Amino acid sequence: MEIGIDSFASAMYGDNNTLSSVDAMEQLLQRIELADQAGLDVFGIGEHHKKEFLDSATAVILSAAAARTKRIRLASAVSVLSAVDPVRLYQSFATLDLISKGRAEIVAGRGSAIEAYPLFGYNLNDYDALFKEKLELLLQIRDNEFVTWSGKFRPALNNLPVYPRAVQEKMPIWLGVGGTPESFVRAGSMGLPLMVAVIGGQTHRFKPLVDLYREAGKAAGYKPEELKVGLHSPGFVGSTTEKAISEYYPGYAELWTKLGRERGWPPVTKDKFDMLIDDEGVLVVGDPERIAEKILRHSESLGGISRFTFQMDNAGLTHTQLMNAIELIGSKVIPLIHKG
Numbered sequence: 113m114e115i116g117i118d119s120f121a122s123a124m125y126g127d128n129n130t131l132s133s134v135d136a137m138e139q140l141l142q143r144i145e146l147a148d149q150a151g152l153d154v155f156g157i158g159e160h161h162k163k164e165f166l167d168s169a170t171a172v173i174l175s176a177a178a179a180r181t182k183r184i185r186l187a188s189a190v191s192v193l194s195a196v197d198p199v200r201l202y203q204s205f206a207t208l209d210l211i212s213k214g215r216a217e218i219v220a221g222r223g224s225a226i227e228a229y230p231l232f233g234y235n236l237n238d239y240d241a242l243f244k245e246k247l248e249l250l251l252q253i254r255d256n257e258f259v260t261w262s263g264k265f266r267p268a269l270n271n272l273p274v275y276p277r278a279v280q281e282k283m284p285i286w287l288g289v290g291g292t293p294e295s296f297v298r299a300g301s302m303g304l305p306l307m308v309a310v311i312g313g314q315t316h317r318f319k320p321l322v323d324l325y326r327e328a329g330k331a332a333g334y335k336p337e338e339l340k341v342g343l344h345s346p347g348f349v350g351s352t353t354e355k356a357i358s359e360y361y362p363g364y365a366e367l368w369t370k371l372g373r374e375r376g377w378p379p380v381t382k383d384k385f386d387m388l389i390d391d392e393g394v395l396v397v398g399d400p401e402r403i404a405e406k407i408l409r410h411s412e413s414l415g416g417i418s419r420f421t422f423q424m425d426n427a428g429l430t431h432t433q434l435m436n437a438i439e440l441i442g443s444k445v446i447p448l449i450h451k452g
Contacts, residue, residue, distance in 0.1 A: 113411065114419040115446050116154030117147060117438070118189040118344055121167035122425045137166055139431040141177055146435055148181035150442025156189025156219065156421060161227045171204035178212035186212055189344070189421070190221035190288035190307070194242035195228035197266065198250040199274055206278040214279040219307050220247060221288030238265070244298075247287075251302070254283055286342065289321075296321045300328030305340035305418070314392045315345070316413035323415070342419035343410060347396030348427065349403050349437045349445060356397050361385055363428020364395075396422065400440050404448035 123136045131139075144155045155177065157170045167173065174186040186208060191201055201218070209216035222243045229236050245263045253259055253274050262268035286307045287299040299306045306325050310318055322341055329339040346364070350356025365380040372379055388395040392413075396406050411417040422441070425434055 113407075113417060113449055114153035114185075114342075115407075115441060115449065116152050116156065116185075116187075116419065116421045117143075117441075118156040118158065118421045118423050119143075119167070119425050120158040120160060120165045120423075121173060123164055123166050133166055137173070140166075140173070140425075141180060143425075143431070143434055143438060144177040144184070144186075145180045146438050147442070148184040150438055151446060152184060152438065152442055154185040154187055154217070154419065154421065156187040158189045159192050159223070159228070160225060161231055162225070171208050174216070175208050175211050178208060178215065181212075181215075183215075185215045185217055187217035187284075187286075188219050190219045190223065192223035192228045193220040193246050193250065194222050194239065195232045195234050196246075198246045198253060199269075202250060202253045202274060203276065205283065206276050209278040209280055209283055210276060216278065216280070217284040217286065218250075219286040219288045220250065221307075224290065224309075234265075240294075241265075247302075251285065254278070254285060286340075288344075291318070291321065293321060293324055296325040297328045300325040300330075300334070300339065301332045303329055303332060303334040303338055305342065307342040307344055307419070307421075308414075309344045310394050311346060311423075312388070312394055315343070315394050315410045316392055319414055326415070340418040341414060341416070342421065343414065343417050344421045344423060345394050345396050345410075346424075346427070347403070347422045348424050348429065349398070349400060349422075349440045351399065351436075351440070353398040353402050356399065357389070359429060359433055360397050360427050363426075366428060367426055400444035400448060403441075403445050407445075407449060408452065 119140060121140055123133050147155050157173050158167050159170050161168050170188045178186055205216045205218050226236060234242060242265055245265055249261055252261055257277060258271050258273050259269045260271050286305045288307045289295040290309055308318055326339055348356055348360040350359060369379040387393055389397045396403055407420050424437060
């Protein structure tokens with residue numbers, strides 16, 4: 113199993129949110145560099161177009177990280193495909209692939225936030241149609257140097273080449289999904305690796321959806337080993353479980369209560385948090401032993417996963433706390449998981 117971190121390049125964590133954007137970006141690059149040195153497998157950068165995040169140009173951040181790392185894979189988490197030109201998305205990540213010498217990946221999704229749609233002139237009523245059409249074009253571009261294609265939302269391509277080409281013959285394109293059954297079936301029928309974002313509730317409840325993915329993939333003729341499943345969840349690793357909880361809970365409660373006001377969710381309470389960090393809850397928070405056990409338990413409950421990524425930097429944690437967590441993931445969590 114691969115272990116990694118996904119970041120939204122938060123500009124609002126720690127030190128009473130007084131960190132400058134320049135310093136926040138430099139510290140993010142330091143964390144990616146440390147993750148590479150500590151033996152983590154992948155680091156993903158999301159895509160938002162909000163004041164509190166610095167990740168609107170994902171490939172630019174990852175390219176800067178590529179120049180400072182040697183082996184860690186560098187991915188989007190996710191690219192909001194519905195609101196971007198697939199030609200430019202492929203070109204950006206093919207360029208990243210050249211800079212990183214073959215370490216680039218795309219996780220394509222529709223995004224849980226909607227600010228990209230009006231920003232780039234798209235209609236939310238076309239939410240799913242945009243994604244379906246652009247995903248088909250993106251895959252065609254990846255697999256073919258010369259592309260002939262026509263659709264509803266973009267001018268046609270008539271035997272036009274797309275450059276540069278990636279180092280990897282088939283640069284990985286994962287499908288990032290939430291809880292929509294149609295998305296799981298789509299990923300399976302196209303034989304794409306699946307990245308499941310589980311941010312609330314109990315992880316094992318996603319098993320029927322993952323089963324849909326595998327059934328659709330099998331029906332489309334794909335082998336089980338081709339149907340990879342990744343899991344993205346909020347979490348944090350501390351030297352002890354008590355320390356991890358005391359450092360993580362205040363910022364987590366503040367953030368998710370704020371999001372709840374925006375989206376109509378109930379506020380976060382300590383009782384609710386305790387349910388989320390129990391054996392079946394989604395939050396992966398604790399000491400290395402507890403973390404490894406929980407990731408393995410989640411993998412078993414979903415029928416086996418190929419990749420797990422932590423979302424850590426949106427809970428008010430300082431750069432030092434995040435660096436310490438990365439060191440613990442590399443030195444203790446990953447060996448425990450590999451040991452099984």
